[in-house]
Amino acid sequence: MDTSKLKYSSTHEWVFAEGDTAIIGITDYAQSELGEIVFVELPEVGIAFDKGDTFGTIESYKTVSDLVTPLSGEVIEINSALTDSPESVNDSPYDDGWIIKIKMTDPGELDRLMTQKEYEDSPKEH
Amino acid sequence: MPYIANTPDDRRKMLQSVGAPGVADLFDQIPSDVRFSSELDLPQAMSEIELRRHFANLANANTSGQQAACFIGAGIYDHYIPSTVPAVVGRSEFYTSYTPYQPEISQGTLQSIFEFQSLICRLTGLEVANASLYDGATALAEAALMASSITRRSQWLVSNCVNPAYRETLATYSWASEYELVEVGQSGVVTDIAELEKSIGDDTACVLIQNPNFFGSIEDIAKIKAAAQAKGALLVVSFDPISLGLMKTPGELGADIAVGEGQSLGLSMAFGGPLLGLFACKQQYMRQMPGRIVGATSDAEGKLAYVLTLQTREQHIRREKATSNICTNQGLCALAATVYLSTLGRSGLRRVAELCVEKSHYLADRIADLDGYKVLSGAPFFKEFVIKCPAPIAEINARLIENGLIGGLDLGKQYPEFADCMLLCVTEKRSRDEMDALVEGLRR
């Protein structure tokens, strides 16, 4: 995945948009802060979320974080491979470690996300 | 001051290092308006000799199983405790250790919990077990809470044949967590399955059954399971671990979650506590399970080792989103159960279960022959059964204790329809002589 083409949220999710669908994952920074990922709780396909909703959780062995969707939409695909190999989020956060694919209800929301440069320059707190 | 080593000299030295003129200065964070300035209203300190005398007097003021043969059960049982159990549990390496948060120096506790979980899985026929909860009553309540979070439904359906104290605990928890508790009546000494089938609705999270039930009788779990499953409700079975020496397991009977009181596994009755909440469930619900869990892994050198795992479910990490607020297990009690099951093993536990069945049926048969008495337990029972008596239970029990016999539970208090009925229990500890004496005591 060419990370310069992605959009980023302040809660450390990345978005790859194509047409009215978007793939969402967590950034390399986020996975390194969490440490070794041991479990990803995924939503069911078909569930609709509003921007800012929690769509799942991601766990290292000593912490747990909410997964927040930066876009509104309906889940059309989940990365079920993460159930057996959650470490993909560590090893390959932008490719094998993707988390969900949604059908956007408001692609205009993309404009409010950060570019790679903006994300890299943003203050990091979690 | 046998438990404090600091001498006046030590204290002076330490105060100097701290830079405080006196010990009182260390408490100057406590403002005078809230500082306690009188003496605590407590008895004078006692020496060991005085303590020993005082507590021996208190212990002697009880009429314990030492002086009388116990025929009462109803959830707490007078089973035999093999000598291995106190020998191991009394080791201070176990009882003076903390929760095993530092696995490198807690492998003893961790491995024993891992073995405990393994034994409970084998006993119940389910795939995962936790490190234990407070007691059978709260384990049942935790199971109901877990069922609600799995199914996102809010109604708990409980049979009237579940231990009344457990149902009271369920009522407390359901009120606090804002779930609905519905009770289903009984037919004789078993759950009224027709009523149960009618009561299960689309919002029923779980059906809560005890087997053998509070009256000692065996329930038709297959039917209950079918009814629950048809409506998408989970089946929670509260079991007696001793009965599983012989009886079909909750797993075989289709339970989604199985809970039980583990006191029978090597713990003394101790007036009802500490106890041991057993908790097991199907693999698919593992991450919704409350309480501590130990898992196997390896250390930096590749050696097999044990560690607390799946901790992100717990309060110290997930705080208000935790699966439960529970911090501990009943560590030492779980260890007792592990030693108990290891000592008895396959043939021993089966023998204990057989003795319970055979002796309780012997006693029931003898009582059935008595004038004025009637055995109400028609369905197969395990070690407890209900009898109807010709006089108030309190009167009969007062007579029995004179002869060194602790009679059964007066059922009329909890079940008005069982006025003048007694719930009797026979464990492997009761001898034929004791049972014959009980029959004689009832006869008069």
Next chain:
Amino acid sequence: MSVDQTIFEYSSPGRVGVALPESDVSSAGAGELLGSDNLRDDLPLPEVNQVDVIRHFTKLSLANYSVDRGFYPLGSCTMKYNPKINEELASLPGFSELHPYQDESQAQGTLAAMYATQEYIKAITGFDAVTLQPAAGAQGEFTAMMVFKKHHEKTGQGHRHIVIVPDSSHGTNPATAARCGYGIKKTPSGPDGRVDLDALKEALNDEVAAVMLTNPNTLGLFESQIAEICAMVHDAGALIYCDGANMNAVMGWYRPGDSGFDAMHLNLHKTFSTPHGGGGPGSGPVAVKGFLAPYLPVPNVNKQGERYFLDYGSRDSIGRVHGYYGNIAIVLRACVYILSQGGDGLKNVSENAVLNANYLMSKLSDAYEVPHNTRCMHEFVASASKQKELGVKALDIAKRLIDFGYHPPTIYFPLIVPEALMIEPTETESIETLDSFIEAMLTIAREAETDPDILHSAPHNTPVRRLDEATAARKPVLQYNPEG
């Protein structure tokens, strides 16, 4: 001492660890009596002889650290010595072989000890009524919050749905409140590590049911403005709960009931010397003000003349929180302890607990940062922030302490102190023990500068080394599998 074998691997068909009697009655066989439909196929328990059972668990015990083996400065856990007389007396057969449903006339000794313990707790905490039923501290908290909930319901305040906890609180506080259906509001601590009164005032309103506070707090500091805090909470129509985890600091010096708290719990396994048992059984009695007494769980122990009885009287009770009356054998141990100390003795306990903690803090605050470096109560929180700059974390220091023969302090708690090392020596440690611990801590601080790798790879001489906790959580193996 390493243990490789599980109990299952000692098993061989035909072995048994105890002799059981033959049946002395003539009846049909158990299988026939139960009916074949009710029988299980197999009972896959191990078959082990007694010698192997004892050797196995003895080996396991030797892989444990324990208070009887050494110093356990585990902050917030009060790992004091567990007196042997407590164990012995609580296990007298007169107590242990008593069934909870025996007639009260047959249980007068135990009931008397329970009643006395309730009275002692009232005297020590300054409250009016006590329940012994909660089986652990967390359940005590839960009980107290349910009592609050019931009170609000009964007084037309049932709409209150928020519980306030400070950001320094123990994780059980929010978890407990959530279990009572409450939402959580977190308030920040002030720069001095205590409750920020302005922030609290702002958070209080008509929706707040309760505030949960630990005093002394988790930084080991006494909340000096506690009277104002309680008044403020009450003015807002809310109730205030004291997490009694740190009572060991203030016995005979401060009674939470006197300063305006409405309820508190005690951990008998901390303050009152009952053993931790590798994680239980604990016991978490709850003490409340008189106006909350009707809501306490039933039954309670009461007294009429010289006769003790189980009192089921209160109709407004929240009900039961335990199948029977609580962890009575633990209550008995605490009762023995309180009587072994008396009022002066308990005051002396707190004095020495506080003195020991301040002594440790004074000796360690050069080598380690102590964010709130004033006087502490019975514990203090240091930070490995200086060492972190050298690439050494609190975890590394904790693990290295094991090499020196100590149990590590509590680490990474409270959450508001980075790289926290929470140290609580308790009163039962001698100055010699404290001095050698100080020596170890200073050595480790030097090692962080000169030889950080020895810290990263610690501990070195333990039955096992650092564990792969990620794999344990990724691919959970939760029971013994002979093929695995």
